[in-house]
Amino acid sequence: MVVIMKRNASQEEIEAVIANLSAFGFNVHRSSGVNQTVLGAIGVKPGFDHRIIRGLKGVSDVKRVTEAYKLASRAGRNASTIVDVGGLRIGGHAITVMAGPGSVESEEQIRAMTAQVACNGASLFRGNILKPRTSFYEFYGVEEGRLELIREAADRGELKVAIEVTDVARLDMMSEYADILQVGARNMQNFELLRALGTSNKPILLERGLSATIEEWLMSAEYVMRCGNTQIILCERGIRTFESATRYTLDLSAVSVVKAKSHLPVFVDPCRSTGMRNYIIPLARAAVAAGADGVMVDVHHDPANASGAGLSALNFDQFAELIVQIRDVAKAVGRSLTEGGETNGPRQ
Amino acid sequence: MVVIMKRNASQEEIEAVIANLSAFGFNVHRSSGVNQTVLGAIGVKPGFDHRIIRGLKGVSDVKRVTEAYKLASRAGRNASTIVDVGGLRIGGHAITVMAGPGSVESEEQIRAMTAQVACNGASLFRGNILKPRTSFYEFYGVEEGRLELIREAADRGELKVAIEVTDVARLDMMSEYADILQVGARNMQNFELLRALGTSNKPILLERGLSATIEEWLMSAEYVMRCGNTQIILCERGIRTFESATRYTLDLSAVSVVKAKSHLPVFVDPCRSTGMRNYIIPLARAAVAAGADGVMVDVHHDPANASGAGLSALNFDQFAELIVQIRDVAKAVGRSLTEGGETNGPRQ
Amino acid sequence: MVVIMKRNASQEEIEAVIANLSAFGFNVHRSSGVNQTVLGAIGVKPGFDHRIIRGLKGVSDVKRVTEAYKLASRAGRNASTIVDVGGLRIGGHAITVMAGPGSVESEEQIRAMTAQVACNGASLFRGNILKPRTSFYEFYGVEEGRLELIREAADRGELKVAIEVTDVARLDMMSEYADILQVGARNMQNFELLRALGTSNKPILLERGLSATIEEWLMSAEYVMRCGNTQIILCERGIRTFESATRYTLDLSAVSVVKAKSHLPVFVDPCRSTGMRNYIIPLARAAVAAGADGVMVDVHHDPANASGAGLSALNFDQFAELIVQIRDVAKAVGRSLTEGGETNGPRQ
Amino acid sequence: MVVIMKRNASQEEIEAVIANLSAFGFNVHRSSGVNQTVLGAIGVKPGFDHRIIRGLKGVSDVKRVTEAYKLASRAGRNASTIVDVGGLRIGGHAITVMAGPGSVESEEQIRAMTAQVACNGASLFRGNILKPRTSFYEFYGVEEGRLELIREAADRGELKVAIEVTDVARLDMMSEYADILQVGARNMQNFELLRALGTSNKPILLERGLSATIEEWLMSAEYVMRCGNTQIILCERGIRTFESATRYTLDLSAVSVVKAKSHLPVFVDPCRSTGMRNYIIPLARAAVAAGADGVMVDVHHDPANASGAGLSALNFDQFAELIVQIRDVAKAVGRSLTEGGETNGPRQ
Known part of the structure; x- marks a missing residue:
């Protein structure tokens, strides 16, 4: 932490800040120029709230030197994490394709879709049973348990299943059927949910919030990791900007x-x-080229009649085409869609 | 709803869209030019998902004509809503001042603060008992029940109390002690919580989400209203923009x-x-001048030592000064801080 | 300047950075902890490009301690600047009202408008003769010299005149007729224009760019000041955000x-x-309440038929109402619309 | 154009709007529901300012049906434009690599760089001689004519040259040496410059403004095209958002x-x-995978000592690696770095 004193800070103020920092166990170095004093506070104090110092008299600004997250930081752990989901290795050489409908509608849909997704080579089924919408007047997804059905259909296709959780109350029930618990963008800072997921033994897929900085996103990951669960996959899905030609701006x-x-x-x-x-296809290609470890897409057997976000879903032919195209791009960046395909590592 | 067909849309496609709209009960008017056809679909269908039409063949765009919200709209109800909180009238002639600490710390703090807030003429106490933070390493507010304490202290000062709710599970407990249930920015689109609040008999204070458009904010209000609770107060508290000189950009x-x-x-x-x-004080003045019905501020007996957002809290002297200054501005725009002060209505 | 070294920076790297900083004349203080070294470089070097240091080996980050501007900074000059425009004092006790059409259309318009603006008590006429538009198909303002006409009409009403300049070539011609030279948002970082204005003896009204941070805006002011012209008035006119209910988001x-x-x-x-x-009126009131030194508004004798931005112009009655309302708010914050009205200073 | 009347619009108001639209030559269709009337105005009137209608009494909103640009629109011209720069075909099968320093510093630099850029297979040299900076205290690029030098060095390497123009005055001089005239982000809406470029016979490289929507960017292209120059290459280079981990957010x-x-x-x-x-390399790969027709990168022989934006420049080894990597990605999406390499067209 670097503490920048005000230009006209008095000696007493400077000494009070130094005493304060020392009391918290920091090693303090003082740099005084003609006009201004800067204090370097060295030491790692995970629980320290730097605003305590910012509020002291004579302090102009406090700048963090280390990142606000530690367990999620590459500074702490250099090797890339590979999340193992019952044999499906996420974050390694292979690029994961996760696909499914925006929301589950019927038994037939689930069966058709898991079969199609599996035969095209995707490995992860997105089985959302809830679909919270922004307007009361729009479609609100079926809530009751199609979870068993999804599980069965996925197992038939040897797919792993990710299910979105939105509240702590349903967590146990969902954990029984899901391989991965997904946290939607709107819940990225739902700290009660994050805490509960921190004690879960399922990997977490953590979407970035629409107005969250990358730092805040990693701080949410850190939050889950501090609670004990380090199996986290991040997911970029667009941020809110002034551009309206697309719903959100994908931040590759x-x-x-x-x-x-x-x-x-x-x-x-x-x-x-x-x-x-x-x-979707050009941006999925771009995601793989940029170094993403996986791509998540909406697929629907009949997008024109989808109750919900049909406009942004691929039909089966388009999904098959997506797989072909991202396979080629994956190869171009030294990766593949299946583990063990290539021996050289991913390009940096 | 206006449906804009693609330039090269065929007669069959146009007719299929018309048939579809008619089947949903819309009255359709067709306007065909040399290059393009536009369909006007007249009729109010609250439950209608316009994306069904957008997904049809030959459709270029669908533009909503009416607002996405109805109960919250001034088009539906011209007179301004006054929310009556046990005699405290919000949205009328008087401007409401709501004040309290960022998070409740101790019994002494509550007593000192309610007394101070009340004696300065505020009418609403903000008694947050939870303080979800963005980082695990920062202060996490006390969770257990100081609600009774807050209630007593507020009653002594004849203050009404607003309490933030973050999940459905604690709703009943909090409702016993609170006069107003506050929904924080991060929960503006927590639809499970909104639905539960829709069946509550307490007024709701609904903060705008950091990346929510005004339309989405009103759609969240609509959501609660559709569920039965029409006593809603909105609260603007800043949106996320590229400007970093302030934490968020207050959108007056x-x-x-x-x-x-x-x-x-x-x-x-x-x-x-x-x-x-x-x-804070200049922007509180600006808020009143812009026509706001109330101002919500953080007050702390010792901001420098506040565990949490002390940097953005007023001390007692500053709070007293705030009251004096916004009283003058309120008067300048035809309002006051107390009901019955002035007889002329607010300026438009 | 604070230089944060990488965790694994070697002794040679650290010493090379220190040598580099010393060579530039900085006084360097080194703070080394267990994991990391931080260097404080004390000294004010106006011409120094901190990116030279950021590019050195072993450097993780460089944080500026002082502001990127000096002449424009309150740290350098504590008293508020009052810009004197031939007797009209801007930035003092009185709030300046500047008004005029979005673009000048005809002789009659200019006469009607200056008369109206003057009789309502405004002191500054906005006489734009150019109107660059975002689309070729939209109205493009008359370019030829109505400047003399504007000057005469303004003199008749004892108004000062602000004219927008968009390029260096027309600067001399415009300076003959204008009292203030206005730089539009799109030219806030047109450095050739800023340099030319830096040698002008006319005060500059510098609008904030749509995507400019406040720091960048002050850096543009600094740029003009460094070239010799310190008579600068800033003007906030909205930034681009995701909110589309208003054209831009006014950042009060x-x-x-x-x-x-x-x-x-x-x-x-x-x-x-x-x-x-x-x-317009509520936000003009809010601007004055927030502490602005002036308000700039579009006025038009017939907004419905204005060729250009008629939608955002007040008609004459509305303009008269605006004056009444902001006069009351000005009084509430210890100011007035005319110099010498009140004796107490503006509220902070 | 679709005109949405207010709910309570009177018959006279509706008829006045219809008369107005008819007078402008539109074909008007009226759709009246129980509460509201919508008017469809069919006809293409390039010079029409829709705000004239929006300002009429009883009008609630006006929605454009056709795009605000025509010459730049794919609706008007389906085949992709290939810009031919003296034999270098931009926008065809081959992906163009444009490279050069952030600003030209010396004769040696120019020679070393053009040689390096050419031998790695890039075809377009970026020879900026001006470097407008945001702060007066930062490096301001050499302004006088190194243009001849650049031209010679580029010719030796058989490279085409792009030069950034910032004002109309220097246009003729620069046109003598440049193959492509580049318009920087800050000048995207400099309409005087755009008009002058519209009469140039050189292709234009038009960067997107930092806060420009894609629609506004295409409107600027339209502006140049309307003036007669249809040889335009667009360039995405990031928009301003709340995210600060990168300077701007690249909008792929x-x-x-x-x-x-x-x-x-x-x-x-x-x-x-x-x-x-x-x-840079991962995002250049992503750009090619997303379907971009070219990539523009900063290259420097000694980035650590670059006077200016050295931090974001590749050194020669990194540039060579970039070429290898994007060649592979280009191939994966059915393109190449040289014309005639592959016979199948680019992937959609």
Whole structure:
């Protein structure tokens, strides 16, 4: 932590700040120029609230030197984390394709979709049973348990299943059927939920909030990790900007930033961010080229009649085409869609 | 709803869209030019999902004509709503001042603060017992029940009490002690919580989400209203933008927009948006001048030692000064801090 | 400047950075902890490009301690600047009202408007003769010289005149007729223009760019000041955000930030930011309450038939009402619309 | 154009709007429901200012049906434009690599760089001689004519040259030496410059403004095209958002949107957007995978000592690696770095 004193800070004020920092166990170095004094406080104090110092008299600014997260940081753990989901290795050489409907509608749909997803080579089924919508007047997804049905259909296709959780109350029930628990963008800072997930033994897929900085996103991951669960997959799915040609702005630079700052694997969802079917394949290719460890897409057997986000879902033919295209891009960046395909590591 | 067909849409496609709209009960008017056909679908269908039409072949775009909300809209109800909180009238002639600590720390704090807040003429106490933070390493507020204590202290000062709720599980318990249930920015689209609040008999204070448009905010209000609870107060507290000199960007235009589009009262919180104590009073004055019905501020008996957001809290002297200053501005715009002070209505 | 070294920086790297800083004349203090070294470089080097240090081996980050601007900073000059425009004092006790059409259309318009503006008590006429538009198909303002006409009409009403300049070539011609040279948001970082204005003897009204941070805005002011012209008035007119209910988001917190960081006067333009006539008066009131030194509004004798931004212009009755309302708010915050009205200073 | 009347609009108001639209030559269709009337105005009137209608009494909103640009629109011209720069075909099968220093420093630098750029297979040299900076205290690039030098060095390496123009006065001089005239982000809406470029016979490289929507960017292209110059290459280089981990947020979705809406070629600049050397290669790969027609990168023989944006420049080894990597990704999406390499067209 670096403490920048005000230009006109008095000796007493400076000494009070130094005493305060020392009391918290920091090693303090003082640099005084003609106009201004800067204090360097060296030491790692995970529980320390730097605002205590910012509020002291004579203090102009406090700048953090270390990142606000530790367990999620690559500074703490250099090797990339590979999340093992019952044999499906996420974050390694292979790129994971996760697919499913925006919301589950019927038994037939689940069967058709898991079969299709599996035969095209995806390994992870997205089986959302809830679909919270922004308007009361729009479609609100079926809530009751199709979980067993999803589990069965997925098992038949040898798919792993990710289920979105939105509250602590349903966590146990969902954990019985899910291989991965997904946290939607709106819950990225739902700390009660994060705490509960921190004690779960299921891997977590943590979406970035629409207005969350990458740092805040990693701080949410840190939060879960501090509670004991370190199996976390991040997912970029667009941030809110002034551009309205797409629903949100997909931030593919975030893939590079996450790879530099953290050891956790990162997915990209090009459907929710763009909101437009014909932008999905190019952006899925771009995600893989940027270094993403996985791609999450909406697939629907009949997008034109989908009750919900049909506009941003691929039909089966388009999904098959997506797989072909991202396979080629994966190869171009030294990866593959299946483990063990290539021997050289991913390109940096 | 206006349906804009693609330039090269075929007659069959156009007719299929018309048939579809008619089947849903819309009255359809067709306008065909040399290059393009536009369909006007007249009729109010609250439950209608316009994406069904957008997904049809030959459709280029669908534009909503009416607002996405109805109960919250001034188009439906012209008179401004006054929320009556046990005699405290919010949204009328008087401007409401709501004040309290960022988070409740101790019994002494509660007593000192309610006394101070009351004697300065505020009418609403903000008694947050939870303080979810963005980082695990920062202060996490005391969770156990100081609710009874807050209730007693508030009653002594004849203050009403607003308490933030973050999940459905604690709703009943909190409702026993609170006069107003507050929904924080992060929960603005927590639809499970909104639904539960829709069946509550307590007024709701609904903060705008950090990346929520005004329309989405009003749609969240609509959601609660559709569930039966129409006693809603909105609260603007800053949106996320590229500007970093303040924590968030306080959107005071939102006060004008809400007043034009909706009949609901609207508060402004200048503390959370700016994050800086010395910007609070000017922006509180501006909020009142812009037409806000209330101002919500953080007050602390010892901001320098506050465990939490002390930087953005007023001390007691500053709070007293705030009251004096906004009283003068309120008068300048035809309002007052107490009901019955002036007889002329608020300026538009 | 604080230089944060990487965790694994070697002794040679650290020493090379120290040598580099010393060579530039900085006084360097080294703080080494168990994991990390931080260097404090004390000294004010106006011409120093900190990126030279950031590019050195072993450097993790460089944080500026002092502001990126000096002449514009309140740290350098504590007293607020009053810009004297031939007797009209901007930034003092009185709040300046600047008004005029979005673009000048005809001789009659100019006469009607200057008369109206003057009789209502405004002191500054906005006489734009150019109107660059975002689309080729939209109205493009008359370019030829109505400047003489504007000058005459303004003199008749004893108004000062502000004219927008967009390029260096027309600067001399415009300077003959204008009292203030206005730099539009799109030219805030047109450094050739800023340099030319730096050698002008006319005061500059510098609008904030749509995507400019407050720091960048003050850096543009600094740029002009470094070239010799210190008579600068800032003008907040909205920033681009995700909110689309208003054209731009008026950032009234910027008034407080500018007042804290700089000694320059600041205006607010509520017309361009909102794009809607009925939001102008409440936001003009809010600007004055927030501490702005002036308000700039579009006025038109017939807004419904204005060729250009008629939607965001007040008609004459509304303008008269605006004056009445902001006069009351000005009084409430210890100011007035005319110099010498009140003796107590503006409220902080 | 669709005109939505207010709920309580009178018959006279509706008829006045219809008469107005008819007088402008529109074909008007009226759709009246129980509460509301909607008017469809069919007809293409390029010079029409829709705000004239929005300002009429009883009008609630006006929605454009057709795009605000025509010459730049794919609706008007389906085949993709290939810009031919003296034999270098931009927008065809081959992906163009444009490289050069952030600003030209010396004769040696120019020679070393053009040689290096050419031998690695890039075809376009970026020879900026001006470097406008945001702060007076930072490096301001040499202004006098190194243009001849650049021209000679580029010719030796058989490279085409792009030069940034910032004002009309220098246009003729620069045109003598440049193959492509580049318009920087800050000048995207400098309409005087755009008009002058509209009469130039050189192709234009038009960067997207930092806060410009894709629609506004295409409107600027339209502006140039309306003036007669249809040889335009677009360049995405990041937009301003709340995220601060990168300098700007690279909007790769914009590539897909531009490809869908327009027939013009589009480049991506991953250096300026990220501001960080180690993010450039992954994002250049992603740009190519997303469908970009070219990539623009900063290269420097000694980035650590670059006077200016050295942090975001590749050194020669990194540039060679970039070429290898994007060649592989280009192949994966059915393209190449040289014309005639592959016979199958680019993937959609």
